[in-house]
Amino acid sequence: MKKLWQNLIDKYGYPKVSITLMLIILCIIAIIQKQDMSGLLKDSMVRMGMNGILVLAMVPCIISGTGLNFGLSLGIICGILAGCISVELNLTGYKAFFTAVFISIPFSVVVGYLYGWLLNRVKGDEMTVGTYLGFSMVSLMSIGWLLMPFKSPEMIWAIGGKGLRTTIALSDRFAKILDNMVAVPLSGHLLPIGTLIFLGFCCTLMWLFLKSKTGVAMTAAGDNPRFAYASGINVNKQRMIGVILSTMLGGIGILVYAQSFGFLQLYQSPLMMPFGAIAAILIGGATAKKAKISHVISGLILFQALLTISLPVINKMMPEGNLSEVIRIIVSNGVILYALTKVGGND
Amino acid sequence: MSTQLNTNKPAAKRFNIKSLLINNSVPLLFLVVCIAGVFISGLPLRFILNEIIVRLARNMFLVLALIIPVIAGMGLNFALVIGAMAGQIGLVFIKIVDVGGLPGFILAIAFSTPFALLFGYGTGKLLNKTKGREMITSLILGFFANGLYQLVFLVFIGTIIPVKNPEIVLSGGIGLKNALDLKFMQYAIDKIFKINFMGIVIPVVPILLIALLCYFLRFIVRTKLGQDFRALGQDIHVAKVSGINTDKVRVIAITISITIAAWGQIIFIQNIGTLNTYASHEQVGMFAIAALLIGGASVTKAKMSNAIIGTILFHTMFIISPIAGNKLFGDAQIGEFFRTFISYGVIGMSLVLHAWQKHMNAKNHEL
Numbered sequence: 001m002k003k004l005w006q007n008l009i010d011k012y013g014y015p016k017v018s019i020t021l022m023l024i025i026l027c028i029i030a031i032i033q034k035q036d037m038s039g040l041l042k043d044s045m046v047r048m049g050m051n052g053i054l055v056l057a058m059v060p061c062i063i064s065g066t067g068l069n070f071g072l073s074l075g076i077i078c079g080i081l082a083g084c085i086s087v088e089l090n091l092t093g094y095k096a097f098f099t100a101v102f103i104s105i106p107f108s109v110v111v112g113y114l115y116g117w118l119l120n121r122v123k124g125d126e127m128t129v130g131t132y133l134g135f136s137m138v139s140l141m142s143i144g145w146l147l148m149p150f151k152s153p154e155m156i157w158a159i160g161g162k163g164l165r166t167t168i169a170l171s172d173r174f175a176k177i178l179d180n181m182v183a184v185p186l187s188g189h190l191l192p193i194g195t196l197i198f199l200g201f202c203c204t205l206m207w208l209f210l211k212s213k214t215g216v217a218m219t220a221a222g223d224n225p226r227f228a229y230a231s232g233i234n235v236n237k238q239r240m241i242g243v244i245l246s247t248m249l250g251g252i253g254i255l256v257y258a259q260s261f262g263f264l265q266l267y268q269s270p271l272m273m274p275f276g277a278i279a280a281i282l283i284g285g286a287t288a289k290k291a292k293i294s295h296v297i298s299g300l301i302l303f304q305a306l307l308t309i310s311l312p313v314i315n316k317m318m319p320e321g322n323l324s325e326v327i328r329i330i331v332s333n334g335v336i337l338y339a340l341t342k343v344g345g346n347d
Numbered sequence: 348m349s350t351q352l353n354t355n356k357p358a359a360k361r362f363n364i365k366s367l368l369i370n371n372s373v374p375l376l377f378l379v380v381c382i383a384g385v386f387i388s389g390l391p392l393r394f395i396l397n398e399i400i401v402r403l404a405r406n407m408f409l410v411l412a413l414i415i416p417v418i419a420g421m422g423l424n425f426a427l428v429i430g431a432m433a434g435q436i437g438l439v440f441i442k443i444v445d446v447g448g449l450p451g452f453i454l455a456i457a458f459s460t461p462f463a464l465l466f467g468y469g470t471g472k473l474l475n476k477t478k479g480r481e482m483i484t485s486l487i488l489g490f491f492a493n494g495l496y497q498l499v500f501l502v503f504i505g506t507i508i509p510v511k512n513p514e515i516v517l518s519g520g521i522g523l524k525n526a527l528d529l530k531f532m533q534y535a536i537d538k539i540f541k542i543n544f545m546g547i548v549i550p551v552v553p554i555l556l557i558a559l560l561c562y563f564l565r566f567i568v569r570t571k572l573g574q575d576f577r578a579l580g581q582d583i584h585v586a587k588v589s590g591i592n593t594d595k596v597r598v599i600a601i602t603i604s605i606t607i608a609a610w611g612q613i614i615f616i617q618n619i620g621t622l623n624t625y626a627s628h629e630q631v632g633m634f635a636i637a638a639l640l641i642g643g644a645s646v647t648k649a650k651m652s653n654a655i656i657g658t659i660l661f662h663t664m665f666i667i668s669p670i671a672g673n674k675l676f677g678d679a680q681i682g683e684f685f686r687t688f689i690s691y692g693v694i695g696m697s698l699v700l701h702a703w704q705k706h707m708n709a710k711n712h713e714l
Binding site for chain 2: 118121122131136143162333334343
């Protein structure tokens with residue numbers, strides 16, 4: 001028994017094994033409590049689709065050697081800006097969503113380029129710098145959202161007629177557009193297969209990219225920068241590509257998130273979003289130096305299912321307080337801490 | 348030496364304005380911002396001065412708590428939040444046993460100290476496992492500890508820890524209320540002795556305590572332990588080779604910092620008078636660090652003068668920015684966001700400068 005445990009830990013790492021155990025226990029309790037299992041399945045799938053691309057955005061960054069992308073909020077801000085522009089242009093349906101995606105890309109490339117330029121100058125401290133760069137840009141953009149000259153009455157405050165609202169409803173724009181593209185009914189619930197297909201498509205693209213010549217060079221640069229440098233790879237350029245890709249996916253990711261959620265959230269909401277995405281990929285078995293597409297998928301399933309199922313189960317056991325939120329904080333930050341201790345010291 | 352704590356060093360032999368400006372560019376920049384803000388807001392100077400003194404008295408401890416880890420080469424201690432939590436444990440305790448006034452204040456200090464020492468020890472151990480990335484670790488550790496803190500006070504109170512007082516426990520009998528009224532110990536030390544100097548009220552006891560802490564820090568830096576701190580701050584490898592037990596010294600540095608933070612939080616709350624059980628501690632680390640950096644400190648260099656100047660400038664900005672924002676843009680929120688941006692931005696900026704410098708040094712070393 002002890003040996004089996006040890007083998008599991010060696011193969012999958014502590015976070016994955018313990019979260020899987022927690023999830024199994026929660027599922028058993030949920031069945032005993034006679035929770036609506038197909039409802040929980042649907043909610044888990046919605047959340048997986050919602051967060052999927054944000055988690056996928058971690059992959060290029062980790063692979064190129066810049067570590068966990070704590071500055072993902074930069075990409076998220078680009079995505080939100082693009083979403084606002086799409087609403088301002090008065091578009092609806094697929095056109096609105098895909099226009100937003102296309103608008104977000106040039107923003108993300110420029111921001112990602114600057115971010116990558118900075119990260120190449122602070123090697124070894126990418127995570128600390130990224131975190132605070134993200135924090136400061138989110139608060140700078142909070143001023144931006146108030147001052148930007150958007151005119152659409154759907155987005156600006158009704159009183160005063162100036163400044164964007166904290167949450168912008170997308171129900172007449174592109175809410176649920178991917179979710180309902182392919183929706184499979186299951187005992188009264190609609191499973192959002194469309195978003196998952198979109199996620200699968202992005203994952204495949206990423207997988208193909210990693211197999212391409214640039215992708216292989218990027219992996220080499222991240223694996224062993226000195227060796228890569230010696231074999232003629234421009235390490236800084238590869239890191240730059242990784243960061244730009246990650247920022248781009250962050251922008252697309254928040255638009256997918258918004259279409260599923262039905263609202264664009266502005267101001268302080270992107271502040272802590274990178275942490276959730278980081279926790280998910282770490283739970284999937286990635287480390288600060290290694291990541292695979294499979295880590296994204298298993299991490300998404302485990303983390304989002306855990307969050308979804310724990311809410312009704314714990315609320316039934318303990319209606320007082322906000323225990324499931326507490327568990328989210330402990331699990332996500334605990335996993336990140338564990339990963340940081342595993343990176344090892346500099347000496 | 349870069350990490351010297353001596354604040355009253357004799358002035359440089361030749362008064363050199365250019366180097367003075369360059370060396371103090373950050374505080375000078377913020378001084379200009381503050382002066383401009385004071386003019387724009389149009390607040391009476393006496394009001395501003397009173398506010399500054401109140402805020403200086405209640406925040407200084409938390410800012411000073413940061414100095415020792417910086418000297419010991421551990422960077423900015425974002426785990427200050429954990430010290431603040433220990434302080435709040437003490438405050439919750441005196442609320443439960445219902446001891447107010449000065450005895451309550453002393454009891455809170457006494458009760459929180461063992462927790463602070465324990466948390467400091469744990470934090471130090473963890474940071475020893477993550478050498479070179481202490482700052483990101485202590486930041487995430489702060490978030491993580493916040494989760495545990497909520498678990499204890501939301502779930503364990505009323506179930507594992509028997510507390511019945513309906514004044515502090517939520518209506519269901521489990522979990523502490525969001526806000527605890529601590530009026531019974533408000534101004535416990537502030538009101539002991541006050542001087543009214545031309546309409547400016549100075550609470551003498553907290554200021555004395557701060558002076559005492561400054562003296563203590565200066566004293567400790569001059570002992571053998573302080574030399575070890577400095578040696579670690581200069582170069583951890585050299586320190587190790589010269590026979591210093593680096594891991595132990597690092598644990599001591601962080602424990603001192605967290606304990607001071609716990610006391611600082613108690614002083615802070617005794618002035619405010621209400622404890623926001625789940626929010627009072629969250630911003631502590633960020634505000635203290637931003638204040639220290641605005642005073643001209645960096646990730647590797649911090650003096651007490653930085654802490655004092657920084658606290659004055661940062662909190663002047665706190666007082667004026669909503670009103671200045673309102674006058675300039677017709678929206679007080681812009682001032683608020685600007686303040687948050689400055690706090691995060693100044694931290695981010697100094698992290699970038701530090702990392703950049705380190706990177707360049709490593710590069711030069713290689714060539």
